[in-house]
Amino acid sequence: MGNNRASFISNSSMRQFIIRFSMVSLLLALTVGLLVTFNYWRTQCFIAQHQGGTIILGDSHAATDIHPQILNASNFAHTAEPLLATSKKLEWITKKLHPDTILLVLSPNNFAGYNDFKFSNKQWSSEMAKRYYPLFPESFWTQYTDPLTAQVNSYRQQLLPKPSGRPAFIGKFKPKPIQEKRNDIQKTLNRHFNPKYPAISESSKLAIETIKNKCETERIAFLVVIAPLLPEYKSAIPNQVLQVFNAITAKLDVISLNIELPDSNYYNADHLNLNGAETFTKALRAAISEQMIR
Amino acid sequence: MLFNSLSFAVFLPIVFALYWALSNSLRSQNIMLLAASYIFYGWWDVRFLSLILASTAVDYLLGQNLAIATNTLKRKLLLTASMFFNLGLLGIFKYYNFFMENFMEMANIIGFSTNPTLLNIALPVGISFYTFQTMSYTIDIYRNKLGPTKDFIAFAAFVGYFPQLVAGPIERASNLLPQISKSRYFDYQKAVDGMRQGLWGFFKKVVIADAVAPLVDQAFGDPNGYSAIALIAGALLFSIQIYCDFSGYSDIAIGISKLFGIDLMQNFRTPYFSRDIAEFWRRWHISLSTWFRDYLYIPLGGSRGATLLKIRNTFAIFIVSGFWHGSNWTFITWGLINALLFLPLLLAKQNRNNLNNPEIKDLHRILLTFSITTIAWIFFRADSLSHAIDYLQNIALWNEGKSLSIKPTLIACVALLFIGDWIGRKHDFALNTLSEGVLSKSTLLRLTLYMCLAYLILLYSGEQQSFIYFQF
Numbered sequence: 001m002g003n004n005r006a007s008f009i010s011n012s013s014m015r016q017f018i019i020r021f022s023m024v025s026l027l028l029a030l031t032v033g034l035l036v037t038f039n040y041w042r043t044q045c046f047i048a049q050h051q052g053g054t055i056i057l058g059d060s061h062a063a064t065d066i067h068p069q070i071l072n073a074s075n076f077a078h079t080a081e082p083l084l085a086t087s088k089k090l091e092w093i094t095k096k097l098h099p100d101t102i103l104l105v106l107s108p109n110n111f112a113g114y115n116d117f118k119f120s121n122k123q124w125s126s127e128m129a130k131r132y133y134p135l136f137p138e139s140f141w142t143q144y145t146d147p148l149t150a151q152v153n154s155y156r157q158q159l160l161p162k163p164s165g166r167p168a169f170i171g172k173f174k175p176k177p178i179q180e181k182r183n184d185i186q187k188t189l190n191r192h193f194n195p196k197y198p199a200i201s202e203s204s205k206l207a208i209e210t211i212k213n214k215c216e217t218e219r220i221a222f223l224v225v226i227a228p229l230l231p232e233y234k235s236a237i238p239n240q241v242l243q244v245f246n247a248i249t250a251k252l253d254v255i256s257l258n259i260e261l262p263d264s265n266y267y268n269a270d271h272l273n274l275n276g277a278e279t280f281t282k283a284l285r286a287a288i289s290e291q292m293i294r
Numbered sequence: 295m296l297f298n299s300l301s302f303a304v305f306l307p308i309v310f311a312l313y314w315a316l317s318n319s320l321r322s323q324n325i326m327l328l329a330a331s332y333i334f335y336g337w338w339d340v341r342f343l344s345l346i347l348a349s350t351a352v353d354y355l356l357g358q359n360l361a362i363a364t365n366t367l368k369r370k371l372l373l374t375a376s377m378f379f380n381l382g383l384l385g386i387f388k389y390y391n392f393f394m395e396n397f398m399e400m401a402n403i404i405g406f407s408t409n410p411t412l413l414n415i416a417l418p419v420g421i422s423f424y425t426f427q428t429m430s431y432t433i434d435i436y437r438n439k440l441g442p443t444k445d446f447i448a449f450a451a452f453v454g455y456f457p458q459l460v461a462g463p464i465e466r467a468s469n470l471l472p473q474i475s476k477s478r479y480f481d482y483q484k485a486v487d488g489m490r491q492g493l494w495g496f497f498k499k500v501v502i503a504d505a506v507a508p509l510v511d512q513a514f515g516d517p518n519g520y521s522a523i524a525l526i527a528g529a530l531l532f533s534i535q536i537y538c539d540f541s542g543y544s545d546i547a548i549g550i551s552k553l554f555g556i557d558l559m560q561n562f563r564t565p566y567f568s569r570d571i572a573e574f575w576r577r578w579h580i581s582l583s584t585w586f587r588d589y590l591y592i593p594l595g596g597s598r599g600a601t602l603l604k605i606r607n608t609f610a611i612f613i614v615s616g617f618w619h620g621s622n623w624t625f626i627t628w629g630l631i632n633a634l635l636f637l638p639l640l641l642a643k644q645n646r647n648n649l650n651n652p653e654i655k656d657l658h659r660i661l662l663t664f665s666i667t668t669i670a671w672i673f674f675r676a677d678s679l680s681h682a683i684d685y686l687q688n689i690a691l692w693n694e695g696k697s698l699s700i701k702p703t704l705i706a707c708v709a710l711l712f713i714g715d716w717i718g719r720k721h722d723f724a725l726n727t728l729s730e731g732v733l734s735k736s737t738l739l740r741l742t743l744y745m746c747l748a749y750l751i752l753l754y755s756g757e758q759q760s761f762i763y764f765q766f
Contacts, residue, residue, distance in 0.1 A: 014480045014482075020486075021489070024741070027745065028749070
């Protein structure tokens with residue numbers, strides 16, 4: 001009798017526990033579902049707002065040096081973005097936003113070997129996964145150490161309410177403050193052209209071809225601008241990288257700019273500050289108009 | 295298997311369902327618990343199972359023999375055999391290389407050239423925890439404080455009980471074994487308490503400890519490159535990291551155990567609200583502190599006897615406690631610093647001043663104790679003594695350098711932790727306050743709190759990090 005009673009109590013309290021736990025879990029799932037739906041809706045709004053026009057792409061050079069309002073364009077560049085990711089991003093952009101013009105900002109370091117390791121290097125891989133997970137197929141991530149972490153990281157992005165609707169792989173204009181930090185030349189050179197990596201990035205060479213072909217196929221004007229660099233930094237770039245860079249850009253529609261920026265326009269070795277970005281973008285706007293007239 | 299892993303998220307509900315489905319038969323339930331514990335432990339490395347099995351078998355047999363032995367010499371021999379075996383395991387796996395390396399250095403200093411063989415073996419996870427647990431069982435039988443169990447399955451389940459197997463709390467046989475040896479019924483309130491404690495533990499581990507870890511790694515990885523302020527921030531963050539990591543694990547372990555109807559001992563009682571170092575040691579890693587108190591400090595004489603004896607005993611317990619954490623001079627130094635901080639209180643008979651709960655008027659003493667503890671933690675975190683000294687030197691010289699980028703969301707979460715801990719300081723864990731006061735009456739408020747914590751855990755649970763105390 002006693003046992004039956006104990007068993008009955010335990011069963012009913014277990015049922016109560018499971019029901020309550022399921023309800024709390026359900027509520028949590030509902031909250032997460034609402035957040036995901038909200039983010040999806042905002043992303044659709046973002047897509048609707050950015051139809052057509054000019055889109056600026058590239059890495060931190062594009063993100064800091066090109067003021068989108070001056071060009072009446074959208075700056076979707078992302079810090080440390082390898083060209084491989086840019087090419088994948090372009091596929092999404094052409095499918096969803098149908099732009100008229102793509103303006104790609106290039107610098108010699110975009111073709112340096114360290115770019116090939118951004119998805120496997122410990123320092124960068126986690127960030128790359130967070131941003132670019134939806135752009136690459138599952139098989140791409142399985143090449144790297146922990147595809148599950150990459151997947152979880154990416155889905156976690158969906159849990160943050162994003163009123164802007166901007167997908168994680170779409171960057172934005174990030175002006176640098178007007179202050180001197182130009183003593184980082186050697187550090188930047190070491191990072192960009194680290195001898196522990198191969199000199200040239202094979203993935204970047206392939207990616208630039210893909211970007212060019214995609215623009216041609218989709219009938220999108222493809223313009224390239226070379227990022228302004230501090231002369232001391234520029235002169236120290238390894239010859240091998242410069243040669244590849246020059247050979248690649250020779251085949252592209254590069255906008256030539258006759259502008260010499262003073263050192264005070266630079267934030268550091270390879271990025272402009274806000275004043276520099278404004279001056280440079282105005283010169284770029286003039287050059288694009290001139291090129292169009294011709 | 296880590297608590298914060300997907301595999302554990304699958305493992306736990308399966309074990310929970312099977313465990314309670316077998317509640318009509320205690321033996322089947324214990325076999326199930328043991329199998330689950332061995333799967334949990336073997337998930338790291340199946341080879342580790344042989345060690346835990348050996349430790350279990352040896353202490354089970356010695357315990358049986360101790361109970362029937364009447365001859366004092368024989369009893370002593372049996373106890374020595376248990377100590378020899380368990381400490382031998384620790385000696386081989388944890389301390390052998392340390393002693394050999396130091397022996398080589400000493401020999402080189404005095405002009406001898408030696409080249410002893412070093413072992414290239416992995417340290418089995420949690421070995422320091424379960425060996426201490428089995429030793430306490432044998433010692434308690436030797437002291438006639440505990441009778442041996444005849445049920446090998448129950449004993450093996452006690453040694454290998456998965457919630458606390460790899461990082462404690464270090465349970466005493468007198469607390470855990472009787473619970474495993476008798477029938478258990480599902481208790482709704484206990485299970486709810488367990489869920490709350492686990493939730494708070496996950497919050498501490500996933501949201502705070504794992505988010506703080508990269509910042510701590512940055513500061514300790516390059517003490518010459520960071521500014522003094524960044525290094526101070528790095529040290530403070532490590533204090534928070536180790537507390538959240540370890541007490542987070544304990545909360546999860548205790549919480550999970552409550553789901554199985556088993557109570558584990560409290561391991562942390564808001565230690566950073568301590569008003570002096572003696573109080574800190576009554577609130578930090580309680581299961582280890584009390585283990586050393588009962589099995590080392592008191593047998594040595596404790597705080598009784600001549601002043602010199604008290605000093606010896608204090609240094610013994612703190613140095614051994616430091617050494618328990620790992621075979622590195624940094625841990626020994628950390629123990630030594632704590633001994634030096636504790637000793638004045640002991641000698642002035644002020645080591646048991648603060649037995650009540652702290653209040654807001656004690657804030658200055660709480661901050662002082664926290665600062666002192668943080669300085670000691672620098673030695674605990676550093677890779678070597680020179681690294682720790684380098685770190686402190688860079689703070690003292692007030693060097694300029696890089697700064698740490700601490701996100702405001704992290705600061706908000708740390709603030710939430712301390713507010714929660716402060717409100718819950720009179721309870722076993724912060725969320726236990728939900729069973730009384732305004733929150734106990736408002737389901738909506740409680741639910742909102744659960745949702746917020748669960749949401750934060752989901753948000754931060756991308757990259758699973760191991761628990762710091764697994765290495766000990």
